[in-house]
Amino acid sequence: MELLKMQHITKSFFGVKVLDDVSLTVKPGEIHALLGENGAGKSTLMNILSGVYTRDEGTVTFDGKDLPNGSISASEAAGIAFVHQELNIFNDLKVYENLFLTKEITGKGGKLNKKAMIDEAQRLFDEMGVPIDPNALAGELVAGAKQVLEIAKALHSKAKLIILDEPTTALNNSEIEHFFGLIRSLKEKGTAFIFISHKMPEIFALADEYTVLRNARFISTGRIADTNAEKITRDMVGETYSNEEVYEQRGLGDVVLKVEGLTGRGFENVSFEIRKGEIIGFTGLQGAGCSEVLQTIFGALPIAGGTVTINGTSMTKETIHSAMVRGVGMIPANRKENSVIPDMTLLENTYISRHTIDTRNPSISRKGEQKRFDSFREKLNIKANRSDDLIVSLSGGNQQKIILARWLDTEAKILLMDNPTQGIDVGAKEEIYRLILKLAEAGQTIIVNTLEIPELKKIADRCIVFYHGNVVADLPHSEIEEGKVMMYSTGALGGTEA
Ligand SMILES: Nc1ncnc2c1ncn2[C@@H]1O[C@H](COP(=O)(O)OP(=O)(O)OP(=O)(O)O)[C@@H](O)[C@H]1O
Ligand SMILES: [Mg+2]
Numbered sequence: 001m002e003l004l005k006m007q008h009i010t011k012s013f014f015g016v017k018v019l020d021d022v023s024l025t026v027k028p029g030e031i032h033a034l035l036g037e038n039g040a041g042k043s044t045l046m047n048i049l050s051g052v053y054t055r056d057e058g059t060v061t062f063d064g065k066d067l068p069n070g071s072i073s074a075s076e077a078a079g080i081a082f083v084h085q086e087l088n089i090f091n092d093l094k095v096y097e098n099l100f101l102t103k104e105i106t107g108k109g110g111k112l113n114k115k116a117m118i119d120e121a122q123r124l125f126d127e128m129g130v131p132i133d134p135n136a137l138a139g140e141l142v143a144g145a146k147q148v149l150e151i152a153k154a155l156h157s158k159a160k161l162i163i164l165d166e167p168t169t170a171l172n173n174s175e176i177e178h179f180f181g182l183i184r185s186l187k188e189k190g191t192a193f194i195f196i197s198h199k200m201p202e203i204f205a206l207a208d209e210y211t212v213l214r215n216a217r218f219i220s221t222g223r224i225a226d227t228n229a230e231k232i233t234r235d236m237v238g239e240t241y242s243n244e245e246v247y248e249q250r251g252l253g254d255v256v257l258k259v260e261g262l263t264g265r266g267f268e269n270v271s272f273e274i275r276k277g278e279i280i281g282f283t284g285l286q287g288a289g290c291s292e293v294l295q296t297i298f299g300a301l302p303i304a305g306g307t308v309t310i311n312g313t314s315m316t317k318e319t320i321h322s323a324m325v326r327g328v329g330m331i332p333a334n335r336k337e338n339s340v341i342p343d344m345t346l347l348e349n350t351y352i353s354r355h356t357i358d359t360r361n362p363s364i365s366r367k368g369e370q371k372r373f374d375s376f377r378e379k380l381n382i383k384a385n386r387s388d389d390l391i392v393s394l395s396g397g398n399q400q401k402i403i404l405a406r407w408l409d410t411e412a413k414i415l416l417m418d419n420p421t422q423g424i425d426v427g428a429k430e431e432i433y434r435l436i437l438k439l440a441e442a443g444q445t446i447i448v449n450t451l452e453i454p455e456l457k458k459i460a461d462r463c464i465v466f467y468h469g470n471v472v473a474d475l476p477h478s479e480i481e482e483g484k485v486m487m488y489s490t491g492a493l494g495g496t497e498a
Pocket of ligand 1: 395
């Protein structure tokens with residue numbers, strides 16, 4: 001018998017159909033991958049299931065009963081928990097307060113039983129094997145820990161069905177392994193999952209069944225064991241998908257960025273040089289220092305020692321503004337925390353960085369901005385209606401594309417990209433790789449920090465591997481290979497190959 005049956009679901013926003021006669025069936029104890037391109041309708045379907053949105057048409061039965069339309073409390077009471085695509089943590093509350101929000105344990109006369117909640121939180125974290133202090137302020141947790149807390153909220157609810165909407169975007173590889181172990185053990189006990197991810201290896205490692213949506217419609221469903229990545233990708237993107245090799249060796253210019261003996265938060269004595277038009281990959285496990293080095297070059301974290309030389313000018317101090325004026329741009333990791341300005345429109349979110357540095361043109365020309373926006377919309381294939389819609393009305397992957405546009409719009413000479421394809425679907429990723437290669441061809445210098453080695457193989461001229469805050473390898477394109485990079489990033493191979 002099915003646990004969940006969603007049938008003929010239809011939903012429009014402002015007259016635009018974003019779900020058109022979509023059905024989804026999940027059995028108890030099953031891990032069901034919900035797949036589709038950016039903007040296909042995955043999160044919307046889950047928002048309907050969890051009662052965040054109302055459906056226009058269709059029925060939902062869960063555990064043998066009809067689920068009322070648009071009731072969060074009814075969905076929760078029925079046993080559905082939702083880990084949203086964007087983090088929903090209150091930074092000003094403590095960890096345990098976040099965990100028990102609206103489900104507080106109370107004693108006599110409704111008095112909060114703090115001790116019981118803290119003990120319960122500790123027990124849960126122990127069981128999950130994560131070192132999080134229930135008493136810490138949530139705002140002080142690193143992004144990975146916030147994601148774990150978000151997941152803990154769902155596990156805590158003892159749900160029959162847990163929706164995971166891209167749950168691993170801020171986790172490192174070992175955290176992901178651990179998290180998958182947890183999911184499997186809950187599955188053994190009968191919990192079902194709907195799992196949304198754009199990472200193929202995760203889907204094949206975890207899921208039993210899959211359903212593909214494309215352009216608001218149901219396309220296919222079946223057993224993961226009966227399909228493969230290529231078939232699924234074709235279902236997702238249609239016939240337009242091309243996965244051909246795009247990397248080509250290019251001639252490089254002079255050194256434009258030189259980092260010497262750089263020491264800062266979480267890394268030590270880091271040195272490397274980058275030439276004009278070069279694409280460098282950074283990789284390493286979370287905490288290896290990759291992201292921190294980028295943030296330091298960008299002036300977001302202080303330089304504790306060493307120098308950063310850009311186009312011949314050395315700096316021992318840097319601010320974000322001075323870095324930007326010198327032609328450095330940065331796409332930070334975790335868009336909701338660091339990039340998206342939710343009260344602003346798509347257009348405003350796109351031009352904000354350009355205007356911060358373009359002091360020659362202090363006035364904003366709507367027409368000019370709109371024109372540039374339109375060209376990015378086309379180049380990046382951004383699925384949006386009007387440029388004066390709020391950015392938060394876009395799907396996650398399309399929000400990420402707006403952030404890419406924001407920094408491409410600055411025409412930065414050196415572009416630092418921290419996990420730039422977060423939440424971007426497989427087809428669009430290929431387009432973005434091509435774009436990055438084109439930018440380099442035209443003379444832009446780019447550093448991409450990512451955990452995805454295949455991504456580096458596609459675009460990077462060299463790959464610098466970090467381990468515990470040190471550079472342990474500097475591999476040329478021909479040596480970028482999953483096994484080798486893994487060996488270095490886990491410390492199995494020491495020393496520098498630079
Ligand atoms: N609150 C909203 N207001 C207006 N449009 C919306 C709203 N929420 C979603 N949409 C639109 O519905 C469509 C489907 O979005 P949805 O978030 O479900 O996509 P998704 O499949 O989750 O994509 P992604 O992989 O990028 O997260 C998109 O075109 C999006 O812009
Ligand atoms: Mg989504």
